[in-house]
Amino acid sequence: DAKTTQPPSMDCAEGRAANLPCNHSTISGNEYVYWYRQIHSQGPQYIIHGLKNNETNEMASLIITEDRKSSTLILPHATLRDTAVYYCIAQGTTGKLIFGQGTTLQVKP
Amino acid sequence: GAVVSQHPSWVICKSGTSVKIECRSLDFQATTMFWYRQFPKQSLMLMATSNEGSKATYEQGVEKDKFLINHASLTLSTLTVTSAHPEDSSFYICSAPGASGIENIQYFGAGTRLSVL
Numbered sequence: 001d002a003k004t005t006q007p008p009s010m011d012c013a014e015g016r017a018a019n020l021p022c023n024h025s026t027i028s029g030n031e032y033v034y035w036y037r038q039i040h041s042q043g044p045q046y047i048i049h050g051l052k053n054n055e056t057n058e059m060a061s062l063i064i065t066e067d068r069k070s071s072t073l074i075l076p077h078a079t080l081r082d083t084a085v086y087y088c089i090a091q092g093t094t095g096k097l098i099f100g101q102g103t104t105l106q107v108k109p
Numbered sequence: 110g111a112v113v114s115q116h117p118s119w120v121i122c123k124s125g126t127s128v129k130i131e132c133r134s135l136d137f138q139a140t141t142m143f144w145y146r147q148f149p150k151q152s153l154m155l156m157a158t159s160n161e162g163s164k165a166t167y168e169q170g171v172e173k174d175k176f177l178i179n180h181a182s183l184t185l186s187t188l189t190v191t192s193a194h195p196e197d198s199s200f201y202i203c204s205a206p207g208a209s210g211i212e213n214i215q216y217f218g219a220g221t222r223l224s225v226l
Contacts, residue, residue: 036215043115043202043217044153087152095141095206095213099153 001098002027002090009104012082018075020103022088025069031092033064035073037084038102044087047073078107111137111207115218122193123226130188130221132159132203138183139205143215144176147200159186159203193225 005023012018024033035047048055048062050071055062061074075082087102112135122128132142140161145153157178158166165178175197177189186205190197202220206213 034214038153041200041220041222043113043204043220044215046214046216049214095215096143096155096158097153097204097215098155099145101152 001092001094001096002031004088004090004100006086006088006100006103008101009106011106011108012075012078014080014107014109015077018073018078018082018105018107020073020075020086020088020105021070022073023070024088024090027068027090028092031090033062033068033071034089034091034097035060035062036087036089036097037082038087039081039084047086078105080107080109083107111135111205111216113203113205113216113218115203115221117221118219119222119224121224121226124194125192127189127191128193128223130190130201130203130223132186132188132205132218134184134205134216137205137207139186140183142180142186142203142205144178144186144188145202145204147202147220153202156188161186190223193223195225198223198225 034049036044038044050062064071085102085104114133116131142159144156147153156171159178159180161180167173180186204215204217
């Protein structure tokens, strides 16, 4: 599975959009980009995933560049409950998730 | 979405004893489950892949005699930490894919915090 790179931390004002970047320049054609988050002392939670096209669900939007070398997770209206560590993972066919260090998002009032 | 239940959520044990952690998929079947451990302020580290009806596959550096994994049914995998020592104190988390195929979303248990005295 391709390695991903994320900034270690980000701040966001409550109510504003949180844009979390991820670099996956070595991603292969059959690897999907997955986003999970982990709120303190809990198990990770699935957010969204995509292959080539941009995706949106009730939690977030995922923007994948045309060359697939990077992506951005967008939380449109961040709340204090969105404070968590966000993990971007490029997953192939093995099903195994290899977690990097993720981005700690702090949503501030 | 699919639910994965993990039990117990918290356990304290004496050094030298064994501890069993259960991971259940409540509303779906899982032929494969994954076990992770997480130390404070660190990311999740994959320990092993649990395979229903066959031996688990361990990641490099994980002692299979120390961390016994049994996947006896399509909804239950167990992790037994044998002869636990203080350095085994950690947060253990399991996951299961919600569906087969290339797009498999992983559903995670709430985790088990193990403290070895």
